[in-house]
Amino acid sequence: MGDLRVQMGEQALRTLAAQDKESTGYILVRMLHTSETALCRMPDTNNLRTNDCVMVPTKYGSDLALVLGPVDEENSTQWKEILTIDRIAGDQDLASYESNLELEYEAREVARAKIIATGLDMKLVSVHYLIDEPKIVFFFTADGRVDFRDLVKELVSRFRMRIELRQIGVRDESRFVGGKGVCGRGFCCHGVTDKLKPVSIKMAKVQNLSLNSMKISGSCGRLLCCLAYEYDFYRSERKTLPDEGNRIHFEGDQFRVVDVNVLTRQIRVLGSEGRSIILKDGDYFYDKQNSRWSVREAGSGVEVL
Secondary structure, eight states: OOOHHHHHOOOHHHHHHSOOOOOSSSSEETTTTOOOOOOOOTTTOOOTTTEEEEEETTTTSEEEEEEEEOHHHHTTTTOOOEEEEOEEEEEHHHHHHHHHHHHHHHHHHHHHHHHHHTTTTOOOEEEEEEESEEEEEEEOSSOOOOOHHHHHHHHHHHSSSSEEEEEHHHHHHHHHOBBBTTTBOOHHHHOSOOOOOOOOOOHHHTTTTTHHHHHHTOTTSBOOOGTTTTTTHHOOOOOOOOTOEEEEEETTEEEEEEETTTTTTTEEEEEEOOEEEOOOOTEEEETTTTEEEEEEEEOOOOOOO
């Protein structure tokens, strides 16, 4: 079980379980196989600590999860569902989980061969043996609906236990498999949280990022989840800055704002005769009396290019 911390994402463990705070009655857990997080009630024994393993009910069946840490009372309201822990995982549960990893590899190879043989247009992502019941869950992606009834029959005939096929999305695939993003860190959905805000192209525009889909998309082909992290900051800061295209009065001339750097609060303006001026934070201000942006007088350190 020494590699479980790696499977769950070191970043999430450092963020959510850096310290064992006094329990509020709720704890956050992460499913070892799917990397989904869930809010659970602290059991009456109240002896769970960070990195303990527990068995919790999921939509796939009772499954093994890692305790990330306690959750504050006010943060617990963000969760729509609160699960009840079945039990603290024992040595037998952990041993079963480890032994199932080898069985899952074998089942994955068998399933892939049968998918190719049946000609189904689907991609097998992951296979998972449940601990508490004789059941295998096969997770796959596909562009549309797939009639996999014949495949299920063949898998049941091969493994002699209950078979369940679950179609998931491309974001779910990234959460299952994990990997490195363009930033060099682990995928947010895999190592931080699976409860991410919806991401839109507007978030990229507000942050002045390139709208080239290759540059602002993750390995899953969808917009980068991290675009949502700083969106609120950029949106609030932009309200205190002139927009591109705004006019600024300086030395009897009108300049047009052509570039805004939200982080440094530095802007570049272009004059009617082609003069380009860099205005730093404090060089410009909004003149409420005349309802326009203006530049402060001499001594402001305005840089003319």
